[in-house]
Amino acid sequence: MKKKILLIEDDKIVRENTSEILELANYDVKTAENGKKGIELAKAFLPDIIICDILMPILDGYGVLQITSKLPDLEHIPFIFLTAKTHHTDLRKGMELGADDYITKPFEESELLRAIEIRLKRAEVFEQKSANKLTATSPKSIDNLEQFLQKKKAFTYQKGETIYCNGSKSDVLFLVKSGIVKTYKYNELGKEYNTGYYGDKEYFGYVSFLNNTMHFDNAKAISTTRLYKISKEEISEIFNNNHQILLSFIHLLANNLSHSKEQCLLLAYGSVREKTARMLLYLLENYPSKSGYEIFIDRNNLSNSIGVAKETLTRTLNDFKKESFIEITKKGVKILNKEKLLEVK
Structure with missing residues (x-):
């Protein structure tokens, strides 16, 4: 399987030329033109190594390294700075933040590829040692x-x-x-x-x-x-x-499948009132943050759960309030009459 490399570089020519070199070396390469886009791409792409410029708009390379080093899925990914800055204080700052290496522009193709290969090999050794340690310390069976x-x-x-x-x-x-x-x-x-x-x-x-x-x-x-x-x-x-956990997990999958099918039917054929009523009843049973009959959910998440505009949701909730089905609270919605909500069509 190809190793994945994320290249974050604001200079279009450098970005395209470097990407081409890496692709010719049989790497799977994704690129971003600034640090902010680079972080979002890193979360989705989960690269094996990150190569990043320092001086960039929106978010510089130091900021990218600081953020990625604190994200659980990215904290162990090797990080190489690609930069024209060569001052000792710049190098020291990057190393203190956790950078694995520096490559100074302009660079030789062989220098770049050698640095990547070394860092990837070190990462593989670290992962293997961690796996061996986990195997040695993990119980042979998990019964509790x-x-x-x-x-x-x-x-x-x-x-x-x-x-x-x-x-x-x-x-x-x-x-x-x-x-x-x-x-x-x-x-x-x-x-x-x-x-x-x-x-x-x-x-x-x-x-x-x-x-x-x-x-x-x-x-x-x-x-x-x-x-x-x-x-x-x-x-x-x-x-x-x-075995009881296995049965509970199967029950969870069955319930989620049933709810998904019901939601698909409601989205296709249900009225706004019916969709809103059904979702309120579902959240009353399943939403993690609630107290008694009060559901602590904001309007954005509630409207996005139902699949309607926030303004449409507000009108529908106000109608339900007038009909004494619900009470609108500071933290969300309180159900007053489950039976009437079940009858909404």
Whole structure:
């Protein structure tokens, strides 16, 4: 399989020439013209190595390195600065931030390729040592899930931080330790549609995980969230030794499939009132952040869950309020009459 390289460079000529060199060397190359776009691309592409210029608009190379070094999926990726700056203080700053190497412009093709090869080999050695260490310390069987999770690292995502993107691929199953995650898609007009919400002790991202395919949606933390990432080997051990967990997981998949089919029918044939009523009832049972009959959700996420404009949602909620079906609160919506909502057509 080709190694993946992300090249972040604002100079179009340098970017195109360097990309061509790397592609001729049989690397899978993606490029970005500034640091901000580079970070977004890195989250989706998950490169094996990042090559980045220092002086760029919007976000410079130092900023890119600082941000990627704090993201769980990117923190161990080798990082090489490609720059015309050669002052000792510039080199020192980059190394203190965690850069693996510097290549000064103009450079020889062989110099660039040699630096990449060295860093990739070192990364492979590090991964192999980590895998061997994990194998040596991991239990042969996982018969107590809670004890297993207590020893496992939890990854922290801040509010609004992307966990995975449509078109990316995960070899882990995500389990929420704390916080809330939403999954969502964009239609052909760029309109966001939320496909699910996940809270404490709930799994997500399992379609890509089980089918070994690309994610069909995106996932983002909508509050500060901590996640476990469980490998296929670990989940196999869990299922083999905890049949009740396996049955619960099958039940989860069946429920989500049933809800997805219902949502497709509502989107195609349901009125705005019916879609809104059904979603409120679904969130009352399944939304992670609620208290009693009150659902703590903002208007944007609620409208994106239903597939209607925010203004349309506001009118519908006001109608439901007048009919005493709901109460509109500062934090979201409180259900007053479930039976009447069930009758809405």
